[in-house]
């Protein structure tokens with residue numbers, strides 16, 4: 001294990017505990033020299049870590065690589081980088097890139113998996129390392145509490161992660177953590193506080209949740225590519241809303257607040273990215289009310305909407321010079337609840353590339369290998385493609401029908417006593433229950449909208465869609481497959 005040498009000025013900070021928990025390297029606040037960060041290589045020497053990667057994590061432009069200005073090396077194993085100089089230089093950076101991840105959770109099948117140096121395949125690490133920033137969805141608090149061992153009912157769905165996960169996240173260059181999600185409050189306000197402490201100690205910025213509403217809605221501003229502002233919002237029912245004196249999340253329902261934040265960002269930045277934790281779990285295309293909500297964000301001035309929470313990859317939609325990416329699926333996440341559904345082992349890393357005038361994107365398909373619990377590169381999921389409005393209108397009834405099948409599977413998994421072998425009457429009563437679990441009228445799991453939409457699949461208009469891959473992807477998840485859809489159409 002390498003240990004950084006410390007310059008003569010000031011006493012060496014005691015970083016040994018931190019080092020023991022690190023993966024290959026880490027960056028720490030350098031107490032002896034305020035405003036600087038200490039980078040430590042954990043094994044071998046610095047030549048094992050490309051300067052580009054180190055500087056991408058720190059945020060120092062590559063111009064410094066050539067000149068060597070602003071860095072000092074000590075014993076070939078550690079270096080310090082002046083943070084202020086790095087930020088000053090960032091203002092001149094005319095292009096930049098951000099990789100967005102899907103859902104991350106290190107419990108259940110993924111418990112302790114951050115210790116596996118091969119958890120991420122080299123191609124996946126390289127994709128992350130090749131970006132200037134990584135925005136990770138941290139799906140649960142980083143706090144030292146006993147793992148949830150409940151195996152039945154909805155109580156099994158509480159998640160938290162060991163604080164050492166922060167080292168892993170930092171190691172993959174995740175310098176922006178999205179904290180707005182339905183699990184960040186699973187350990188109460190203290191879980192949010194502990195997570196924020198872990199982020200702050202590493203100079204990592206957060207969006208979407210905080211100890212009060214002003215912290216939850218505060219955007220991250222990158223002084224690159226004409227300025228990029230990112231903020232995070234989450235669906236209302238389970239992303240518990242923050243208040244003036246209450247920890248929690250920035251709600252996707254706070255339209256006035258969202259309009260204000262977009263306005264703040266667009267006053268100084270060329271680009272505004274809304275990061276959303278929302279939509280329905282285990283579906284393929286967004287419900288109309290979800291899609292309408294994201295379209296409103298674009299109308300309000302956002303340029304891009306990047307979403308997670310469904311735990312499966314979904315489509316995207318290009319709208320002129322703007323776009324919505326409806327779900328990136330799972331990145332590092334594996335539970336029995338996930339395994340009860342289709343495609344939860346699939347995900348997408350989404351790299352958004354910005355210049356001062358244009359944006360573009362580059363996706364990487366992922367697959368969680370459930371034998372090794374490692375994350376491997378894979379073909380892009382068939383559903384991950386542009387579904388324009390006219391195609392969406394044709395296909396959404398079929399997606400709604402499939403979503404009902406997946407919801408039945410989900411409910412049966414969570415409550416077999418009530419739903420195993422349930423007949424149509426039981427399901428009808430369930431979906432028609434006005435206060436059924438999870439329902440927020442017009443916002444989440446609103447089967448008063450979804451059931452009529454699914455019924456409309458019987459008219460067979462979805463067959464007119466030219467997106468054969470998307471049709472096949474949806475039909476593969478229907479109970480009984482395509483034959484079932486055809487049979488019902490003729491019934």
Ligand SMILES: [Fe+2]
Nearest residue numbers: 181182183309
């Ligand atoms: Fe979620």
